[in-house]
Amino acid sequence: MKKISIVIPAHNEEGNIPLIYQRIKDIFSKIANYRFEIIFVNDGSRDNTQQILEQISQNNEDIKFIEFSRNFGHQHAVKAGMDYSTGNAMISMDADLQHPPELIPELIKKWEEGFDIVHTIRKYPKQISSFKRKTSKLYYRFLTRISDVNLSEGGGSDFRLMDASVVDVVRNMHESDIFLRGLSYWMGFKCVGIHFTACERATGESSYNLKKMMKFAFTGITAFSVKPLYLAAYLGFIFSAIATVGYGTYVIHSFLTGTEISGWASLIMTVVFFGGVQLIILGIMGIYLGKIFNQVKQRPNYIIRSKNF
Known part of the structure; x- marks a missing residue:
């Protein structure tokens, strides 16, 4: 029998853990020649997530858990589950049931057809705001x-x-x-995608706020490209050329017409504008330097407080 490892990060998901486990268990009871293990990764939860994991794992050998010492983030939680998975294939999914477990047989089917990675292409339900739909679409277009x-x-x-x-x-x-979303495409393995419509959260509220979304967006952009650094250099050359030509034209015009060079307001606005551009460029460079700083320290991506295997 082939083994499927299912990695599920959990941050304050006490109400969803029993639900998703039962649904996955029901699905594999209908699939022949497959067994499964579920690796829950408790990413610094502040509710009763850990207590529930310990309870349900006592009587279920197919449930494993990893408890982080604090919140290290969703991507590191998935990575931890991958590090300890032992299956012939691994499926990662969220604990809030927005990723329907009923799609698992389709993922396995595509894998059996010879694909190394089976992506899911998400469609948002009608309840999701148009702002969320459009910004997500624009972000992945920009990232590509x-x-x-x-x-x-x-x-x-x-x-x-x-x-x-x-x-x-x-x-x-x-x-x-x-x-991981970018790495799965970057590695170059044989991939295929299947569509699904995201479901609503079963219980609880999402802790994925705007701040975390922005940080995740910058991580995705800077993890796979140095083009923002080139963009900063291009902006510097472009604005320098515009300033030189514009000011030179203004001086020649003032000399020919005999008018004085005045306008402190426009001067202040110009200084503020170029100061803002410089701060943007420094910010881009700072993000890359910060990533280098974190990388060279070689600290672990996560710290495990406890696990049941």
């Missing part, structure tokens, strides 16, 4: 253009299947800011 990976629209989902050979490659990566 500016980076070295080709993320399909809606492909920005951590609901995917990876063959054990792919998991071994990711396991040996030690990036401080890991971006």
